[in-house]
Amino acid sequence: MKWNCRECEDVCLCSVCYIKGRHDERHEFIRYFSPGSIGVKVPKRFISQKQKSLGIFPGATVARGTDWSWAEQDGGAGSPGKVTGLRSYEEGIGDRNSVTVTWEKTQKTANYRVGFEGKVDLKCMVDGEAPGYEYYKEHLPLLDGDILAKYTDTSSSIKVNDMICVGMSREDLKSAQDKHGGWTVRMNDVYDVDIGDIVRVSDDRKFVQTVQQDHGGWVDDMDMVLGKVGKAVRITPKKDVVVAFGRKTWIFHPACLIPDPEGQIFEIDPISSGAQQSAAGLGDILGLMLAQMLLGGGGVRVVGPEDFLQAAARGDDDLIVKILKSNPQLANEVIKGTTALVLASHEGHNTVVRTLRTTVQRETQPDN
Numbered sequence: 001m002k003w004n005c006r007e008c009e010d011v012c013l014c015s016v017c018y019i020k021g022r023h024d025e026r027h028e029f030i031r032y033f034s035p036g037s038i039g040v041k042v043p044k045r046f047i048s049q050k051q052k053s054l055g056i057f058p059g060a061t062v063a064r065g066t067d068w069s070w071a072e073q074d075g076g077a078g079s080p081g082k083v084t085g086l087r088s089y090e091e092g093i094g095d096r097n098s099v100t101v102t103w104e105k106t107q108k109t110a111n112y113r114v115g116f117e118g119k120v121d122l123k124c125m126v127d128g129e130a131p132g133y134e135y136y137k138e139h140l141p142l143l144d145g146d147i148l149a150k151y152t153d154t155s156s157s158i159k160v161n162d163m164i165c166v167g168m169s170r171e172d173l174k175s176a177q178d179k180h181g182g183w184t185v186r187m188n189d190v191y192d193v194d195i196g197d198i199v200r201v202s203d204d205r206k207f208v209q210t211v212q213q214d215h216g217g218w219v220d221d222m223d224m225v226l227g228k229v230g231k232a233v234r235i236t237p238k239k240d241v242v243v244a245f246g247r248k249t250w251i252f253h254p255a256c257l258i259p260d261p262e263g264q265i266f267e268i269d270p271i272s273s274g275a276q277q278s279a280a281g282l283g284d285i286l287g288l289m290l291a292q293m294l295l296g297g298g299g300v301r302v303v304g305p306e307d308f309l310q311a312a313a314r315g316d317d318d319l320i321v322k323i324l325k326s327n328p329q330l331a332n333e334v335i336k337g338t339t340a341l342v343l344a345s346h347e348g349h350n351t352v353v354r355t356l357r358t359t360v361q362r363e364t365q366p367d368n
Contacts, residue, residue, distance in 0.1 A: 025067045042139040054129035061128030067119040075105025089116035181335035200260040205225030216251030312340035315349035331359035
């Protein structure tokens, strides 16, 4: 939104400046909700009452949210953390699109997205909101049908005979069903997989492909394990399951799995089979790497781009500098769906961020 003064043609304020009292508060303003929208006259600020917003601000107690993809940094699902500051997730892109959180269980401090690229890693815990910015309630637009229509994809409306997948936890579904049809135990058809469980993958290829979207993905090599038995070796932050077939692992949505404690595990040798790994998010990839190392025994260490990525995540600037001397292209290379710069920024390793940015700038400068 922007705010234009009705009395001074050259005055246009952002929302922060408008709330902080920049320009004459006795002047009338016009609010514009978005580019091309019709302006709406609002009351003068000096006769309006400010209110305090509540939410994810310094002092708030938070837990992992919808877009969480940072493994067990928080100490596990539902673990509380304290917001200690607001910041920009990446330098030069916004100034309030991430927060710094210290987790109670792990005492780890890192930066998390609360708007950067449309992602929100966190949610407030019950009664965990903290006071934030002030605002004029009567100056803001109502969330009416016109605004909803602008941001709602009506093409995704559910129609009769559509196949659907409920993408939420049992607890969230129970809450959503309150006053909307209620909850019965028959709705709990998805098996709760624990680490160490012996499970059988559904043999319905179309069903598995559908539910795997955004939950580990699908590659054609997964055909070989349809209807086969494996062992659950890890639960990802999204509650998907890393299933091992001998020394080969894939990520599966739990809806694809059926308990089979007496089943014989289907063994795959990843070297001889040449099987592809399914696509996954960053948190899942790191988890798969860990699972593969555990399956392969202690002391396993692969030298390559993944080591560079892990060094950035640890903040090991000395190792980063050494690797970049011989492989400067790694500074901006996409590795496992992310870059070292994104990881270092997330972890708050500013020295590594500066090293990477300097290398990227040097590598992208045209030769004279």
